[in-house]
Amino acid sequence: EYTNSKVLPGWVHAEKDPYFLPSGFTYIWTSTHKEWEPFFEDLSKDYAKVLTAPLPSKLQTWVASARKKGNPKDKILFLMENMSKDFRYFGDWRRHNGGVVPRTLAEIEKSRYGDCKDLASVLVAMLRALGIDANIALVRRGDNPWGREPDYLYPEMSSFNHAIAQAKVGKDTFWLAATNPVSSLEPFPDISGRPAWILEA
Numbered sequence: 001e002y003t004n005s006k007v008l009p010g011w012v013h014a015e016k017d018p019y020f021l022p023s024g025f026t027y028i029w030t031s032t033h034k035e036w037e038p039f040f041e042d043l044s045k046d047y048a049k050v051l052t053a054p055l056p057s058k059l060q061t062w063v064a065s066a067r068k069k070g071n072p073k074d075k076i077l078f079l080m081e082n083m084s085k086d087f088r089y090f091g092d093w094r095r096h097n098g099g100v101v102p103r104t105l106a107e108i109e110k111s112r113y114g115d116c117k118d119l120a121s122v123l124v125a126m127l128r129a130l131g132i133d134a135n136i137a138l139v140r141r142g143d144n145p146w147g148r149e150p151d152y153l154y155p156e157m158s159s160f161n162h163a164i165a166q167a168k169v170g171k172d173t174f175w176l177a178a179t180n181p182v183s184s185l186e187p188f189p190d191i192s193g194r195p196a197w198i199l200e201a
Helices: 041-051 057-067 072-086 104-109 116-129
Strands: 133-139 162-169 171-178 197-199
Touching: 041 072, 041 116, 041 197, 057 072, 057 104, 057 116, 072 116, 072 162, 072 171, 104 116, 116 133
Parallel strands: none
Antiparallel strands: 133 162, 133 197, 162 171
8 A cells, every 4th residue: 555645735736628629539420411401390390389388377477577668678688587586497308308309388387497498498488478589599508629619510419509599679689598597688608609590480
């Protein structure tokens, strides 16, 4: 048995980025489609089923209160603030297609939790109830070891890892992350400037 009798001069720090840079490896990408639109066609239909369902009563109450706000921006912020107070982020992906398809609005409202696609769906459904043009947008969130965005040449799900809401008010387009604890009409750096796929008809 070996015992180190020497006192070390401070803490031993791990590497700042403890991974191998992907640029040093060869990758082979395969995809079931050549174009993004047919690749996402079925997923768009799954989201449409969720988003066209009736709003649960609690969400209807929020929408009714939001209607009393002065302008569309205040309405959006009101809904996001209520969501951040009343819902918590939690991912439960045990369901069939639970990694890519949101739960129903009623399930999300009843459980008071959801992951990004659940909470983005709740926000989009409420915005639409207010008459605001809103859709789900898929983006790549956060840092990645490439240090740059992927090229998005081949349709495949790992290009996107986060669902947000896109809302259009007049000439303004807002990219809204419903999972953030702080309500903001401006996107935070973890999603800003990223390519997005809008799930719409």
